[in-house]
Structure formats: C-alpha cells, structure tokens
Amino acid sequence: MAKVHNYSAGPCILPQEVIKEAADAVLNFDGLDLSLLEISHRSSNFVSVVEEATFLVKELLEVPEGYSVCFMQGGASLGFLISAFNMIGDHKKSAYINTGTWSDKAIKEAHFVGDVEVVASSKESNFNHIPKGFDIPTDVDYLHYTSNNTIFGTQFKEIPSTSVPLVCDMSSDIFSKKVDISKFDLIYAGAQKNMGPAGATLYIVKDEVFKRNRIKIPTMLNIETHVKKESMFNTPPVFSIYVSMLNLRHLKSIGGVEAQQKINEEKASLLYAEIDRNPLFKGVAATEDRSTMNVTFVLTDESKQAKFDELWKAANISGIKGHRSVGGYRASMYNALPVSSVQVLVDVMKALESA
Numbered sequence: 001m002a003k004v005h006n007y008s009a010g011p012c013i014l015p016q017e018v019i020k021e022a023a024d025a026v027l028n029f030d031g032l033d034l035s036l037l038e039i040s041h042r043s044s045n046f047v048s049v050v051e052e053a054t055f056l057v058k059e060l061l062e063v064p065e066g067y068s069v070c071f072m073q074g075g076a077s078l079g080f081l082i083s084a085f086n087m088i089g090d091h092k093k094s095a096y097i098n099t100g101t102w103s104d105k106a107i108k109e110a111h112f113v114g115d116v117e118v119v120a121s122s123k124e125s126n127f128n129h130i131p132k133g134f135d136i137p138t139d140v141d142y143l144h145y146t147s148n149n150t151i152f153g154t155q156f157k158e159i160p161s162t163s164v165p166l167v168c169d170m171s172s173d174i175f176s177k178k179v180d181i182s183k184f185d186l187i188y189a190g191a192q193k194n195m196g197p198a199g200a201t202l203y204i205v206k207d208e209v210f211k212r213n214r215i216k217i218p219t220m221l222n223i224e225t226h227v228k229k230e231s232m233f234n235t236p237p238v239f240s241i242y243v244s245m246l247n248l249r250h251l252k253s254i255g256g257v258e259a260q261q262k263i264n265e266e267k268a269s270l271l272y273a274e275i276d277r278n279p280l281f282k283g284v285a286a287t288e289d290r291s292t293m294n295v296t297f298v299l300t301d302e303s304k305q306a307k308f309d310e311l312w313k314a315a316n317i318s319g320i321k322g323h324r325s326v327g328g329y330r331a332s333m334y335n336a337l338p339v340s341s342v343q344v345l346v347d348v349m350k351a352l353e354s355a
C-alpha cells in the first residue's frame with residue numbers, strides 16, 4: 001500500500017506503531033487471550049491502563065500539585081457545558097473570547113448556566129485573527145477561550161492574562177507545545193486531535209475549583225464525580241483511553257512535548273514558508289496568529305484548482321480540503337504527521353507553478 005499523507009483535521013493521524021499495538025490489544029490484551037474490548041474495566045489490567053494514562057498526562061504536561069486529571073465522555077462539545085456548570089459561581093456570569101465555531105458553540109452552552117459576556121470576537125472578519133487589546137471584567141466567575149481554532153487556523157500565542165479563573169478548550173493543540181498549566185483552573189480536550197481515538201475527553205482541573213461556591217451540578221456533569229472515582233465512576237471509553245495511553249507513551253519515548261514542539265514548529269515553518277513564497281497561494285489567518293496545527297490557505301488563481309487537486313491526490317495526500325466555512329484548503333499537522341509528509345505537500349505546491 002502506498003503511503004498516505006494524512007492531513008485529517010480530526011479524528012487525526014496517529015503513529016503507525018501505536019495503531020499496530022492497539023490492533024494487537026484488540027485481539028489479545030496483556031497476554032490474557034481476551035480482547036481489550038471484552039474485559040472488565042475494573043480488572044487490574046485495565047485499571048493500570050487508566051492509571052498510566054493519567055500519570056503520563058501529568059508527567060508530559062508537567063501538571064503541578066493541586067491539580068487533578070480525569071477522562072470523561074461526550075467530547076469537547078459536552079465539555080462546553082461541563083466547564084460552564086463546574087465553573088459558574090457567585091457572579092452567575094462568565095466571559096468568553098469568540099475566536100471561531102468552537103468558541104461560538106461553547107458560548108451557546110454557557111448560556112444554559114448563567115449570563116455570558118463576549119469580551120472579544122473576530123467574527124466580523126470570519127475569525128481570521130485572534131482579537132487583542134480587550135478588557136476582561138472582574139465580576140465574572142471565569143474567562144473561557146479556545147487555544148487553537150481548528151477550523152480557521154488561528155492560535156493564541158500567549159495565554160490571555162487575567163485575574164479571573166481561566167478555562168481553556170485545548171482540544172486541537174494539547175500536547176503540541178509546552179504550556180504553563182498553573183495559569184489555568186480548567187482545561188478540557190477531546191482525545192481525537194492529538195491524544196488518541198475519539199471517545200475520551202481529557203479534563204485537567206485545579207482542585208480549588210471543587211471548593212468554591214458552586215451551583216448544583218448533575219452527577220455525570222460534575223468533574224469532581226469523575227476525579228474522585230479516578231475516571232471509573234461508570235464504564236469509561238476503554239479503547240480511547242488505552243490508545244491514548246499508548247500514544248502518550250510514544251510521545252514520551254520521542255522526548256516529550258518539548259521535542260514534539262520542535263518538530264511541529266519545523267513542519268509549520270516549512271509549509272508557511274511555501275505559502276508565502278509561492279504566488280499561487282495565500283494564507284487565510286493573520287500572520288502573527290497562524291496555527292502550527294491547522295494551516296488554512298487558498299489559491300490566488302481559482303482556475304488552478306482542478307490541477308492542484310489532481311496533483312495532491314496523485315501524491316497520496318488526504319484530508320486537505322478546507323472546512324466549508326472557510327473554503328480553500330486546510331492542512332492539519334497534528335503531532336503524528338511526519339515532516340516528510342509536509343515536504344510532499346510543499347513539493348506539490350511547487351509543482352503547480354510549473355504545471
């Protein structure tokens with residue numbers, strides 16, 4: 001089989017060795033002659049998987065003392081509501097930065113639990129940049145933002161500075177670069193962009209959050225329920241957690257987040273350099289806000305589209321069609337995408353000039 005260069009925006013590329021190991025465990029897990037998929041989640045074999053996954057998250061992200069890590073379900077989309085439920089307090093009001101479709105959806109959910117003030121938005125320019133220089137009120141229970149905007153290809157280069165508790169949807173750039181976890185009260189991320197297969201949602205929460213004056217939270221939406229039971233309050237998404245654990249082991253083996261960050265920066269400079277050099281292409285996101293994970297770009301000459309599509313398909317590139325709300329192309333370069341795949345895309349872009 002020819003190698004496919006997988007630029008899927010999510011679920012996304014995972015390391016081949018991780019997929020292979022996962023396949024083995026589906027057939028025979030831990031030498032039990034049973035599939036990972038047919039054993040009790042409370043068996044000691046699986047309990048150690050959850051423990052290792054939790055430990056690896058803490059180790060790789062350098063999660064400080066006073067924080068807990070757990071895996072829940074519902075994806076980041078339920079995380080929008082869960083974060084609001086768990087963070088709303090005496091002010092009955094929250095602040096949101098609207099930087100795209102996912103922030104927009106988070107804002108919608110926050111309205112179920114309190115008042116929402118959108119303190120900044122780039123909606124009027126189809127989210128092509130990260131808003132800057134806005135004020136954040138102090139009479140809110142928390143500020144929420146989306147660190148990387150998967151659809152529009154923008155990314156916060158700095159953590160917003162604020163005195164109110166900070167909440168972040170880190171779905172599409174967690175484990176891609178170093179972050180100072182101590183700046184946050186709550187982080188959540190769907191597994192399927194940089195951690196593993198869809199199913200699990202990662203929560204990193206400051207324990208202080210549970211001690212605040214909070215509203216009544218339904219059991220399954222209360223992060224404390226899942227933290228107290230070490231992600232085993234009910235049956236967890238076993239496959240997603242297992243493969244995430246394998247992928248985190250893999251990340252550790254290549255040198256951790258810092259080593260991965262260098263690779264991600266190399267991929268991003270390679271592709272953005274070609275977008276800027278090649279007169280046939282133009283980047284969508286404001287230069288200073290460009291995402292290292294999702295690169296959005298368009299052709300400057302629409303008549304070249306058929307030729308470009310033919311060339312990248314022939315090069316075994318998959319998944320670069322842009323999201324319908326942006327158009328053009330989107331190259332998602334999550335952790336497992338090798339630099340060599342980016343070189344293939346760059347070569348195709350060069351080839352278009354002489355085609």
Ligand SMILES: *Cc1c(COP(=O)(O)O)cnc(C)c1O
Pocket residue numbers: 010074075076077078102146148149150169170171172190191193
């Ligand atoms: C993909 C994505 C989501 C949605 O995740 P689900 O797990 O499908 O609910 C939310 N936020 C961001 C930033 C995303 O990239």
